[in-house]
Amino acid sequence: MPTSIKFKNFNACIVINSLVSFVIAYYFVVFSVNLFSIFLAKSLGFDAELFFYGFILSGENWTDDKVIVVFLLGNSFSLLLALIFERLYKKQRRYLKKQKIFFLWVYIIALTWFLGNVIVGAIFNFGIGAAFNTLRMPFLIKAFLGLAAIFLLLFLGNKAQRHVMISANLYYPILPGRNVGNYFKHQIVMPAFLGILIIILFKVPYLGHFKYLDLYILLPLVFFIAGLYFRIGELGEISFKSRRSTGAKLKDIQCGLAYIPFIILFLILIIIRVGLRDGLTI
Secondary structure: OOOEEEOOOHHHHHHHHHHHHHHHHHHHHHHHHHHHHHHHHHHOOOEEEEEOOEEEEEOOOOOHHHHHHHHHHHHHHHHHHHHHHHHHHHHHOOOOOOOHHHHHHHHHHHHHHHHHHHHHHOOOOOOHHHHHHHOOOOHHHHHHHHHHHHHHHHHHHHHOHHHHHHHHHHOOOEEOHHHHHHHHHHHHHHHHHHHHHHHHHHHOOOOOOOOOHHHHOOOOHHHHHHHHOOOHHHOOOEEOOOEOOOOEOOOOOOOEEEHHHHHHHHHHHHHHHHHOOOOEEO
């Protein structure tokens, strides 16, 4: 049974497939971090309500220790997700398995969520920033950590060039060096931009509930993308070999829309919006 639908516009096909994986990965990361943070808060005696746009804690008085546990340790769970899914992607990237793009996006988004928290937290009392303030961290140190997070995103974006290039084996038998920039645009840049736009629209009318700071956390993705494009002109051609586990190799350029992720995304959005509209007490 075929798992994809033929689509005439090759580049648009790449964008749509990656966009669907981006949005699924975003909600996977955010709700994993939120649930882990809620678990920590519950262990400290808080009551928690989970909404499609975030979570609210009540029933206990905040102390320094509780702030650090919930907002520093809770958000640090995203770093663990990034490490796990980067390893999973490494094991899958050589094969013709479209779900590996989900692994790649979970790695990128989870990494951005953690380092974006550090960047936003260096300026605002939100997320990891609340823990910074509880620790009475001087502004210069917070500024240094924010700048370090930016440079780390640039560095890791540059290191991810090969990760993204190898994902082209889903669509190309050979990826010429001159086409790498164009491929990055359709596999990463446009899906990220459109995905963030969808996430923003999905949060309406609660877009400003956390003073937009929850959206700012994802914006440092631009630094990862900038690193991805650093010295891109020096990247050479890459030829993809067939793998025994799949017994398949593309003979020409081709792309089909994967409809199963569409169904998964549709169900996720409906469940989140309807099921968590009025909050779920945990």
